[in-house]
Amino acid sequence: MDDFLQATNIVHRFKKMPGGLLECLHAIQDFYGYVPKETINIMANGFNISRAEVHGVISYYHDFKTLPLGRNVVRVCQAEACQSMGSRELTSRIVDLLELDLGETNEEYTLDAAYCFGNCALSPNVEINGKLHPRVSPDKFEKLIKAGAL
Numbered sequence: 001m002d003d004f005l006q007a008t009n010i011v012h013r014f015k016k017m018p019g020g021l022l023e024c025l026h027a028i029q030d031f032y033g034y035v036p037k038e039t040i041n042i043m044a045n046g047f048n049i050s051r052a053e054v055h056g057v058i059s060y061y062h063d064f065k066t067l068p069l070g071r072n073v074v075r076v077c078q079a080e081a082c083q084s085m086g087s088r089e090l091t092s093r094i095v096d097l098l099e100l101d102l103g104e105t106n107e108e109y110t111l112d113a114a115y116c117f118g119n120c121a122l123s124p125n126v127e128i129n130g131k132l133h134p135r136v137s138p139d140k141f142e143k144l145i146k147a148g149a150l
């Protein structure tokens, strides 16, 4: 099956719903792992809006990615409770270790900010490949990497 036929099916599913573009973008990202540029036209046509409007929604919401993710996805909480427990220092160490800034991706890693995992009592929190790790110090993060958590 042509990969982008699936995008057409997804657009068809959401195009009549109020707020359907947002739901559609989530579904497309769930299916492809990101929002491929080839799907922008399909969404613009399906929702009868311009490509610029689709781009506008994608760029407004931090969660939408327009490039494939790295093999490992690391998300570091930047919200208040985690900041008060050292997430800035932790982020700085992670940036050095992975050689990426927040929001960047290479083949191996995607490093992203998160804004509260709902686990504030155990701050600072880092999510690695979908698994939440509480009370992560810079040294603990380094150990997690060496232990193969990535």
Ligand code: FES
Pocket (backbone or CB within 6 Å): 077, 078, 079, 080, 081, 082, 083, 115, 116, 117, 118, 119, 120, 123, 124, 125
């Ligand atoms: S502020 Fe980080 S989990 Fe809530």
